[in-house]
Amino acid sequence: MIELRDLTKRYGDKLAVDGLSFTVRPGTVTGFLGPNGAGKSTTMRMVLGLDEPTRGDVRIEGKRYAELREPLHSIGALLEAKGVHGGRRAHDHLLCLAQSNGIPERRVGEALEMVGLQDVARKRPKGFSLGMGQRLGIAAALLGDPRILMFDEPVNGLDPEGIHWIRTLMQQLAREGRTVFVSSHLMSEMAQTAEHLVVIGQGKLLADTSMSQFIAENSRTHVRVRTPEPERMRDLLTEAGLRPVPGAEGALEVDDGDAPRIGELAAAHGVVLHELSTQRASLEEAFMRLTAQSVEYHAAAPGGTHAPPVPQEGTAPHPGGPQSPPGAAQPPPAWGEDWQDRKGRRG
Amino acid sequence: MSHSTRVLKSEWTKVRSVRSTVWTLATALLVSVGLGALICGVTASTFDDMSSSEQVTFDATYTSFAGMGIGQLAMIAFGVLIVSAEYSTGMIRNSLAAVPQRGTFLWSKVLIAGALVLVVGMVTSFCAFFLGQALLGSHGVGIGDEGVLRAVVGGGIYMALIAMFAVGITFVLRSPLLAFAILMPFFFLISNILGNVEATKKVGQYLPDQAGTTVMAVVPDTLNRPYGPWEGLLIMVAWTAAALLAGFFVLKKRDA
């Protein structure tokens, strides 16, 4: 269990973390979400006692980090900067960490095997691929068989197979009853991994909720109606107490609408429908809506046209790779861009 | 096994598992001994050309340490690299996450590195001395002569101290570039100028290396300092302790 109380960090006149209080519990994967610069890495560094909080504190199983005599038995972490000396063989890298905490050397081999690096144990990490480096960092986190694991953007730069591996590992660690705290700035990634969700923006807590509740509360659903007689249909909907707004391609969008009821309404008045469908906003959109006010670096709004979706690591459907959920199929545009654009269109 | 013993073991693993340890320390040894031998050889062949007053005050021991002026730069490089590599690679975060007691971490590193450079320093000093004296032939001195053993042992301590001074400074500066850019020119050139030019000598002779080298001189006139050989070394010890303490306070206070 990790408990944060009023955790605050100020760098000069910038509040990187602003009064965060929440608890990360054992037995589930807790996703720690926030746009770039939200303060996720800073928070994690404070959990490890690397950065001194300006105010507030963090407890690891009830103790302050500095009170842990051999912390690797309690908490293992993978930080943003990998923290591996490129010239020190993988085995020696883990060995020096293990020795400092009285972890037997046999664990080094076990940890390397767990992450699939046993064949390069005697190699120097400067020749490692991104994925191998990530695995070495995870091996270091697993060394002391800790009850708590903390990963800062572990899937960054990994291929679909690597992402799948990490996701499975985290879920397995949680099933074993461990506390798993993992940061990301991709909602779609978290949706597949985490059961609990902590969202921050500009250092402030925006949400601390279960994943299912977050989805239920934050994804906006609307009904999309296309008809050759849009004006008539709009009047009918308005009379029925609904609020249709014009959507793309001449369609009408009805927030929180009930598709069967709208269909019946159209049938009763003899309006022909070309489309009647319930649309669920993607989680990514929900996340962006939540953090929109706190996004630090808005991308310049494109002039009405959407840039073609660029497949991104972690979200692009990959043949033979892990199955992406519907929410992940559409790669998110730059931060806030999409949301800003939509807001503009709706007026 | 106590906690500090474990951390010591871990720091030993760190030091021995990177190549820079071997090449910096080997360079320090080879350059000091090789350059000293070269200068002793040249001196022996031109000894008769020296003036008689020069011959009377000739310091055979100190001459055999002539290579250390350059060799010490590799010692400094060792000191800079074992600390700055923690920061430049981000390893420091893993290190401090594993050992949050920052004092234990720093002093363990200091102890391990210190023991290693002391051994290498002693080997360097003794090799430089014996090889140098062999080349000086009849102009050389014996290890049993007055003040000579002190100078040779002192030379080994000097090499260790200069590396540890660099360790302390690098804990303050963190960046390898900054540490190299400050320490290298300083000990290669600047401090020699400050310690020997009349205008600045009064203060300059108390700089760490200027004070420390007095322990290596046997003939008092060689360096002409207002303090004795052991006092000179003690001044250098004080500098090194100050640098390490400064490094400790920076590590303690600043975010990693």
Ligand SMILES: Nc1ncnc2c1ncn2[C@@H]1O[C@H](COP(=O)(O)OP(=O)(O)OP(=O)(O)O)[C@@H](O)[C@H]1O
């Ligand atoms: N050492 C530091 N000195 C000054 N400012 C810092 C420092 N570390 C972080 N910051 C600032 O604090 C804010 C939070 O940074 P942090 O790296 O914690 O964000 P993050 O949520 O991890 O972002 P990302 O998703 O890009 O990794 C940023 O505005 C950053 O510029």
Ligand SMILES: [Mg+2]
């Ligand atoms: Mg980060």
